[in-house]
Amino acid sequence: MVKKAVLFDLDDTLYDTLYDYSKVHTKALKASFNVLSKKIKLSYKKFLYLYNISRAEINRELAGTASSHNRVLYFQRLIEKTHNTVDSDIILSLYETYWSVFLNNMKLKKNVIKLFKYLKNNDFKIAIVSDLTTHIQLRKLSKLKIVDYIDFIVTSEEAGSEKPNPIMFLLALNKLNVLPSEALMVGDNLDRDIEGANAVGLDTVLITNKKVSLIKEDYKKPNYVIKDIYELKNILESY
Ligand SMILES: [Mg+2]
The missing domain is CATH 1.10.150 (DNA polymerase; domain 1)
Known part of the structure; x- marks a missing residue:
């Protein structure tokens, strides 16, 4: 099914710290x-x-x-x-x-703005799904200057539970008014982002620079593994 929305984790998915x-x-x-x-x-x-x-x-x-x-x-x-x-x-x-x-020591990952522009130009909705307090995550969105591209944010503070709890993803889908089959989840953490989103029937994308070793458990397997966030464009166009 053609996708209408992309859910993103924030920390280590959209930005890196300047150093370790x-x-x-x-x-x-x-x-x-x-x-x-x-x-x-x-x-x-x-x-x-x-x-x-x-x-x-x-x-x-x-x-x-x-x-x-x-x-x-x-x-x-x-x-x-x-x-x-x-x-x-x-x-x-x-x-x-x-x-x-x-x-002051964060930097957006390469191609995030390029991807967001592509998503907006093609009518995809964007939500952030993040484990932390709303106050700090909002400050990060402002500081990274990405808030204009984001339709909604869900934090574990407002959801009452953290990823992989399905409530985090369901709340985001609800705000976006899309079905799980109409969205993708992109994140850097197998246990939180991928396992959690798989459980609610979202297709999942793991973003990592590391080599992914064999994942035994089916429920933790991402549908895609990418290094550069702009690889999402091809994935979205393949549906
Ligand atoms: Mg993360």
Whole structure:
């Protein structure tokens, strides 16, 4: 059946970090540390230790929800450990510093705009389906200057569950008013993007630079594997 819409994952599908994700994450954390070290005496090693245990606690307490990724909760927990109280100014400033560094270190993948122009010119609808909080994902769309091409976004924060939960994909299809057979899902993660979209009957496209080793489980197999996002044009034209 001819396709009418494409669902895209956001992180690592439409953009890359300028360096390794872990390098950018560390750069952002160091900037947050610099903010805090002006307020209290604390080594970077200790800060990192406290951040990591705060993150582990929040991950454990909120596993499977968008809030489990929310840096504001990590910093809130960290400040509870250093200050034994809440300090809204510091928490917000650590959060804001982290994200402003991170957002300044993203770059769109090659050919994303070229593909989006092709999709718009050919009346395809576009939705983003992403595991994270809406606030940060909206900031990424603005920063990457792609929001004008996007019809809808679904985040795990609004869906209440994360990929591969079918609700993420069904909510996007519902907003776009298309059937699963009329859409494709494109993502970089087999367990989240491909398995989840396969389960609701979407055709799936894995985008990766890595060599994909044999996938044993049928429910995890993508219909297509691509390296460059513009390869989608040929896929869409093959239906
Ligand atoms: Mg991803």
